[in-house]
Amino acid sequence: xxxxxxxxxxxxxxxxxxxxxxxxxxxxxxxxxxxxxxxxxxxxxxxxxxxxxxxxxxxxxxxxxxxxxxxxxxxxxxxxxxxxxxxxxxxxxxxxxxxxxxxxxxxxxxxxxxxxxxxxxxxxxxxxxxxxxxxxxxxxxxxxxxxxxxxxxxxxxxxxxxxxxxxxxxxxxxxxxxxxxxxxxxxxxx
Amino acid sequence: xxxxxxxxxxxxxxxxxxxxxxxxxxxxxxxxxxxxxxxxxxxxxxxxxxxxxxxxxxxxxxxxxxxxxxxxxxxxxxxxxxxxxxxxxxxxxxxxxxxxxxxxxxxxxxxxxxxxxxxxxxxxxxxxxxxxxxxxxxxxxxxxxxxxxxxxxxxxxxxxxxxxxxxxxxxxxxxxxxxxxxxxxxxxxx
Amino acid sequence: xxxxxxxxxxxxxxxxxxxxxxxxxxxxxxxxxxxxxxxxxxxxxxxxxxxxxxxxxxxxxxxxxxxxxxxxxxxxxxxxxxxxxxxxxxxxxxxxxxxxxxxxxxxxxxxxxxxxxxxxxxxxxxxxxxxxxxxxxxxxxxxxxxxxxxxxxxxxxxxxxxxxxxxxxxxxxxxxxxxxxxxxxxxxxx
Amino acid sequence: xxxxxxxxxxxxxxxxxxxxxxxxxxxxxxxxxxxxxxxxxxxxxxxxxxxxxxxxxxxxxxxxxxxxxxxxxxxxxxxxxxxxxxxxxxxxxxxxxxxxxxxxxxxxxxxxxxxxxxxxxxxxxxxxxxxxxxxxxxxxxxxxxxxxxxxxxxxxxxxxxxxxxxxxxxxxxxxxxxxxxxxxxxxxxx
DNA sequence: CATGAATGAGTTTTCATTCAT
DNA sequence: CATGAATGAAAACTCATTCAT
Numbered sequence: 001x002x003x004x005x006x007x008x009x010x011x012x013x014x015x016x017x018x019x020x021x022x023x024x025x026x027x028x029x030x031x032x033x034x035x036x037x038x039x040x041x042x043x044x045x046x047x048x049x050x051x052x053x054x055x056x057x058x059x060x061x062x063x064x065x066x067x068x069x070x071x072x073x074x075x076x077x078x079x080x081x082x083x084x085x086x087x088x089x090x091x092x093x094x095x096x097x098x099x100x101x102x103x104x105x106x107x108x109x110x111x112x113x114x115x116x117x118x119x120x121x122x123x124x125x126x127x128x129x130x131x132x133x134x135x136x137x138x139x140x141x142x143x144x145x146x147x148x149x150x151x152x153x154x155x156x157x158x159x160x161x162x163x164x165x166x167x168x169x170x171x172x173x174x175x176x177x178x179x180x181x182x183x184x185x186x187x188x189x190x
Numbered sequence: 191x192x193x194x195x196x197x198x199x200x201x202x203x204x205x206x207x208x209x210x211x212x213x214x215x216x217x218x219x220x221x222x223x224x225x226x227x228x229x230x231x232x233x234x235x236x237x238x239x240x241x242x243x244x245x246x247x248x249x250x251x252x253x254x255x256x257x258x259x260x261x262x263x264x265x266x267x268x269x270x271x272x273x274x275x276x277x278x279x280x281x282x283x284x285x286x287x288x289x290x291x292x293x294x295x296x297x298x299x300x301x302x303x304x305x306x307x308x309x310x311x312x313x314x315x316x317x318x319x320x321x322x323x324x325x326x327x328x329x330x331x332x333x334x335x336x337x338x339x340x341x342x343x344x345x346x347x348x349x350x351x352x353x354x355x356x357x358x359x360x361x362x363x364x365x366x367x368x369x370x371x372x373x374x375x376x377x378x379x380x
Numbered sequence: 381x382x383x384x385x386x387x388x389x390x391x392x393x394x395x396x397x398x399x400x401x402x403x404x405x406x407x408x409x410x411x412x413x414x415x416x417x418x419x420x421x422x423x424x425x426x427x428x429x430x431x432x433x434x435x436x437x438x439x440x441x442x443x444x445x446x447x448x449x450x451x452x453x454x455x456x457x458x459x460x461x462x463x464x465x466x467x468x469x470x471x472x473x474x475x476x477x478x479x480x481x482x483x484x485x486x487x488x489x490x491x492x493x494x495x496x497x498x499x500x501x502x503x504x505x506x507x508x509x510x511x512x513x514x515x516x517x518x519x520x521x522x523x524x525x526x527x528x529x530x531x532x533x534x535x536x537x538x539x540x541x542x543x544x545x546x547x548x549x550x551x552x553x554x555x556x557x558x559x560x561x562x563x564x565x566x567x568x569x570x
Numbered sequence: 571x572x573x574x575x576x577x578x579x580x581x582x583x584x585x586x587x588x589x590x591x592x593x594x595x596x597x598x599x600x601x602x603x604x605x606x607x608x609x610x611x612x613x614x615x616x617x618x619x620x621x622x623x624x625x626x627x628x629x630x631x632x633x634x635x636x637x638x639x640x641x642x643x644x645x646x647x648x649x650x651x652x653x654x655x656x657x658x659x660x661x662x663x664x665x666x667x668x669x670x671x672x673x674x675x676x677x678x679x680x681x682x683x684x685x686x687x688x689x690x691x692x693x694x695x696x697x698x699x700x701x702x703x704x705x706x707x708x709x710x711x712x713x714x715x716x717x718x719x720x721x722x723x724x725x726x727x728x729x730x731x732x733x734x735x736x737x738x739x740x741x742x743x744x745x746x747x748x749x750x751x752x753x754x755x756x757x758x759x760x
Numbered sequence: 761c762a763t764g765a766a767t768g769a770g771t772t773t774t775c776a777t778t779c780a781t
Numbered sequence: 782c783a784t785g786a787a788t789g790a791a792a793a794c795t796c797a798t799t800c801a802t
């Protein structure tokens with residue numbers, strides 16, 4: 001059946017796209033990506049029809065990674081605060097270990113070429129978090145704010161906190177904790 | 191320090207750069223900018239040596255505008271909360287009236303070509319806000335957080351809030367108020 | 381002289397090459413041909429060393445088909461006019477039933493990559509028609525014109541007539557007849 | 571008013587396009603054209619938005635040249651035969667002096683990318699010849715054939731004749747004359 | 761100074777051909 | 782032999798920047 005399209009190669013391309021985009025922006029030439037992936041220029045296009053499609057795929061990939069990181073080990077049994085803290089930590093820790101991924105995610109978000117279907121798929125992956133919301137609403141733990149707004153607040157604050165953690169690595173742990181406190185105090189009722 | 195020929199022309203270029211970048215991203219061709227500004231293609235380069243320099247100048251311009259908007263009518267006499275609320279409202283209102291400027295600001299922030307000197311100049315413009323901090327520290331109004339972190343929190347939360355205001359215009363007023371409450375609760379001591 | 385594996389596959393490739401070239405021009409990708417032939421991309425190159433060779437082979441194939449169509453049922457016994465009319469009809473009818481083949485033939489003729497050997501082989505196939513000429517010369521049926529010129533006139537006029545037949549299908553029969561009359565009057569002595 | 575788009579440069583590009591296309595086919599790279607025209611690669615695109623547009627423009631240009639050549643000195647007063655002969659000679663002589671132009675015209679005709687508007691403009695240029703037809707119809711000089719068919723016959727026969735003239739230059743004069751006779755006998759009543 | 765044509769390096773993408781499976 | 786992924790040399794086109802007018 002000839003050479004099957006290798007998942008490895010696809011991943012290699014996504015990985016170096018992450019690195020190259022982080023360093024040089026989304027306008028980095030595809031040739032930079034393929035050469036970093038040690039792959040022929042043309043090969044990128046056997047895995048992704050266009051550069052835009054690559055960016056969309058990369059976005060989804062990173063988002064799924066991130067959502068995995070946030071959900072893994074999710075403490076269903078604990079209170080809302082603990083659950084949110086788990087999510088916060090998942091987010092922040094993923095960003096700390098995948099700084100390039102996080103940067104690229106930020107760039108893609110302001111980019112403007114995301115397809116609706118990828119946006120939807122990404123939103124779906126984060127849909128799991130709404131279960132937290134359901135409980136929370138029941139417990140009236142939150143201020144009177146729409147859940148999407150609360151999630152968005154968590155995301156931006158976490159992003160921003162990661163910047164500080166990167167800039168002041170020895171204070172990283174402090175920022176991680178205090179960042180969550182800021183968020184929680186802002187969001188919790190009372 | 192050069193104010194070459196017509197300040198008007200320079201401003202026209204900056205204005206259409208804002209519009210064009212907002213619509214098409216920073217990778218929009220300079221020709222799109224000059225044609226929108228009804229100016230010759232070459233003229234852009236008599237006012238800005240390179241495209242990168244234009245972007246840097248635009249960044250500074252927008253930041254100064256924004257800081258003006260935030261400071262104008264600043265209530266020196268009122269309490270910390272009121273002062274911060276004034277700043278928040280200034281930010282959010284500027285964003286509401288200058289959506290393109292705000293979008294472009296976001297794009298430039300993730301861009302990667304900002305010169306240190308422009309970053310510094312922009313930071314300087316926001317230095318004024320540190321006076322608030324001094325008082326605030328005196329009053330121990332804030333949690334134990336570095337001021338830059340607090341300012342950054344204000345900025346991201348405001349940015350994000352503006353997104354919601356744009357998306358749900360009839361709830362704009364509500365978001366403006368609740369957004370500040372979220373921020374303040376997150377940041378204020380106790 | 382090499383009939384590699386399946387004659388079927390070779391023919392499938394030639395057939396879809398005809399179709400694809402007719403639709404998209406000779407610059408159509410080989411991949412379009414193989415996929416239309418339901419054959420692997422690489423297989424084309426086991427039957428034809430290069431794309432140019434495929435085009436040459438296709439040219440010869442179509443020319444042979446055409447000459448067959450023109451010769452089949454050739455009325456050796458009848459007069460020159462009838463014999464030529466038979467040839468004319470054979471040409472025109474083949475073109476009517478194989479519009480794609482005829483179009484492709486035209487494209488290959490202006491192409492510029494035909495090898496001398498294929499040109500020669502094709503000429504040889506049409507050499508049979510010179511027998512008509514021999515008789516004809518004997519009968520002094522033709523004006524004083526070199527036979528190749530006469531054949532060329534027949535071919536172009538037939539090609540052109542087919543265009544009109546395609547464009548005005550309900551007049552097809554008329555064009556077929558009148559076209560031949562034009563040719564014959566142009567070519568016959570007196 | 572800066573450097574105005576020079577008609578010269580446009581013509582230089584069209585001229586070398588003619589040469590290059592004649593030698594290498596329409597698939598010749600635009601770079602070959604610009605380098606032959608001693609012009610930067612990009613300059614082609616300031617005069618023609620795309621390669622297709624260049625080909626369309628070239629087609630029109632050549633057609634207009636050809637129609638000029640056919641009409642110049644047109645003998646309005648003479649009989650139909652003489653008028654047609656003038657046209658024939660104009661065609662054939664243009665082809666003899668502009669072999670590349672004629673070849674390129676042939677290639678563009680089988681090409682498939684001509685826009686309707688260019689086809690129309692080209693047809694319009696040849697509309698002048700219909701005056702000949704009007705007279706001719708009055709004089710019942712022609713066989714019962716649609717005029718477009720007659721023009722098409724003239725064109726293909728002339729094209730084909732030019733090929734022979736090129737191949738056998740010392741017989742060129744003979745072919746020119748006999749070619750017309752063939753055409754005229756084919757087309758004239760009686 | 762303003763203008764916009766000219767430049768050519770750089771970009772994405774295509775495609776004939778090869779070759780590992 | 783068949784397969785189709787891999788390759789990388791083009792190719793068309795774009796665009797920041799220069800410079801003749």
